Amino acid sequence: MELPIQLLEELESVPGFSASDFTEAHRQVPPTSIRMHPLKAPVHYGENLDAVPWCNAGRYLPERPLFTVDPLLHGGAYYVQEASSMFLDYILRSVYPEPEGLRVLDLCAAPGGKSTLLASFLDERSLLISNEVIRNRAGILGENMTRWGYKNAWVCSNDPKDLGKMQGYFDLIVVDAPCSGSGLFRKDERAIAEWSPENVQLCAARQQRILHDVLPALKEGGCLIYATCSYSPEEDEQIMDFLAAQFPLESVPVTVQDDWGIVRVTSAIHGINGYRFFPHRLRGEGFFITVLRKASGETAMPLPKFKSVHARQMAVQIDRFLEQDSYLLLPAENNQFMAIPAGMEADYHYLKQFVYLRKTGITVGGPGPKEWIPEHDLALSVDLRKQLQTVELDLEQALLYLKKETFATPAGAVKGWNLVTYKGLGLGWIKVLDNRINNYLPKNWRIRMDIDWETIL
Numbered sequence: 001m002e003l004p005i006q007l008l009e010e011l012e013s014v015p016g017f018s019a020s021d022f023t024e025a026h027r028q029v030p031p032t033s034i035r036m037h038p039l040k041a042p043v044h045y046g047e048n049l050d051a052v053p054w055c056n057a058g059r060y061l062p063e064r065p066l067f068t069v070d071p072l073l074h075g076g077a078y079y080v081q082e083a084s085s086m087f088l089d090y091i092l093r094s095v096y097p098e099p100e101g102l103r104v105l106d107l108c109a110a111p112g113g114k115s116t117l118l119a120s121f122l123d124e125r126s127l128l129i130s131n132e133v134i135r136n137r138a139g140i141l142g143e144n145m146t147r148w149g150y151k152n153a154w155v156c157s158n159d160p161k162d163l164g165k166m167q168g169y170f171d172l173i174v175v176d177a178p179c180s181g182s183g184l185f186r187k188d189e190r191a192i193a194e195w196s197p198e199n200v201q202l203c204a205a206r207q208q209r210i211l212h213d214v215l216p217a218l219k220e221g222g223c224l225i226y227a228t229c230s231y232s233p234e235e236d237e238q239i240m241d242f243l244a245a246q247f248p249l250e251s252v253p254v255t256v257q258d259d260w261g262i263v264r265v266t267s268a269i270h271g272i273n274g275y276r277f278f279p280h281r282l283r284g285e286g287f288f289i290t291v292l293r294k295a296s297g298e299t300a301m302p303l304p305k306f307k308s309v310h311a312r313q314m315a316v317q318i319d320r321f322l323e324q325d326s327y328l329l330l331p332a333e334n335n336q337f338m339a340i341p342a343g344m345e346a347d348y349h350y351l352k353q354f355v356y357l358r359k360t361g362i363t364v365g366g367p368g369p370k371e372w373i374p375e376h377d378l379a380l381s382v383d384l385r386k387q388l389q390t391v392e393l394d395l396e397q398a399l400l401y402l403k404k405e406t407f408a409t410p411a412g413a414v415k416g417w418n419l420v421t422y423k424g425l426g427l428g429w430i431k432v433l434d435n436r437i438n439n440y441l442p443k444n445w446r447i448r449m450d451i452d453w454e455t456i457l
């Protein structure tokens with residue numbers, strides 16, 4: 001792996017860098033890590049695995065498995081995430097010891113690593129808006145958020161400017177910015193060929209534009225978390241100085257343990273604190289992150305009055321599927337309904353004025369000619385009732401289900417709708433008829449890969 005010489009030269013002046021150690025680290029296989037779902041990962045899962053020091057739910061795997069053929073991944077028991085970027089979890093716990101009722105924006109959210117982490121961190125009264133401007137990437141983000149299963153985590157697909165119009169609405173904005181990607185060289189060699197000093201400049205200019213466009217949406221006293229997977233100071237320390245110079249933002253330092261190997265840096269002009277991750281100093285890839293607080297500026301506008309569209313009469317149908325904490329049912333496309341937390345309808349009506357909401361809470365399905373037809377989202381919801389008609393699948397059946405193939409009626413299945421589970425984790429719905437089953441996995445969710453059954457079973 002031939003690393004760009006201009007990058008190595010520039011990094012000579014960056015604290016914690018060592019050209020020889022850095023180059024040597026790029027000859028090593030990158031560690032594989034996952035972050036477990038606090039409510040979905042089976043009990044004792046990950047017990048024998050090394051923990052990621054800065055993230056309670058993070059674990060290193062001894063080697064990279066073929067994740068596609070693990071039904072637990074499809075059911076949302078864990079998310080495959082690079083370990084350094086899990087430091088967001090530590091920052092959140094440091095800045096918000098009690099995260100209550102926060103409105104949070106993850107601006108550059110696909111494929112969903114930071115958003116799934118945020119969703120697990122926030123309390124039920126908080127609302128997470130995950131945005132991804134690129135349409136097809138927003139689709140992948142939607143799938144990953146559906147697997148994670150929270151009704152207070154919504155997805156939109158907009159330009160940062162649209163979100164910036166929601167003056168002072170958010171308590172926290174996370175900008176995991178598109179960048180030149182040098183931090184991921186070890187995982188993706190193609191990124192080396194795409195790297196150039198000119199591209200670093202282009203990325204820095206785009207980062208400034210994105211931040212400038214979205215910052216009006218951060219309320220006074222709210223926090224901005226900015227991160228990249230680039231080593232270039234133009235995209236890291238110099239962006240911190242740009243932020244401090246252009247906006248009323250001040251540094252929020254966090255305490256880190258020395259033995260974690262994270263490098264604390266401060267920006268040259270305004271002394272803002274940031275945290276750098278180098279692969280020769282810790283078990284993770286290149287990453288940079290900083291937190292700033294908005295000292296003054298926009299305050300949230302009161303939410304406008306709205307006419308409720310809660311479908312009260314439909315709720316009766318859903319009560320048998322969802323735990324009866326408080327949710328509202330709103331009409332969705334194709335005669336379906338979506339469940340959102342009670343108390344968030346005003347936010348829904350407000351947000352709709354500014355953004356295209358692709359996913360609002362949990363799509364629960366809709367009334368069919370004879371009965372309620374449950375939607376796939378519902379099977380993956382963390383609020384799904386424990387007492388539902390459920391049938392446990394073995395590995396072969398689970399993989400056939402996830403390939404959207406048919407298989408013999410599993411033992412324990414009853415006529416009608418059954419939730420299929422693997423190791424107790426909901427994967428989706430089947431409908432059992434007299435002499436066969438119908439597999440209700442959405443077509444675009446299916447595993448397309450040919451499975452080598454002999455090695456897997």
Ligand SMILES: C[S@@+](CC[C@H](N)C(=O)[O-])C[C@H]1O[C@@H](n2cnc3c(N)ncnc32)[C@H](O)[C@@H]1O
Pocket residue numbers: 107108109110111112113114115132133134137160176177178179206210
């Ligand atoms: C570093 S990735 C985000 C990774 C994600 N936060 C995660 O943890 O899984 C940056 C994202 O920014 C998006 N992006 C690209 N150009 C953008 C722009 N002009 N404004 C906002 N987002 C943009 C990319 O499509 C990409 O999904």
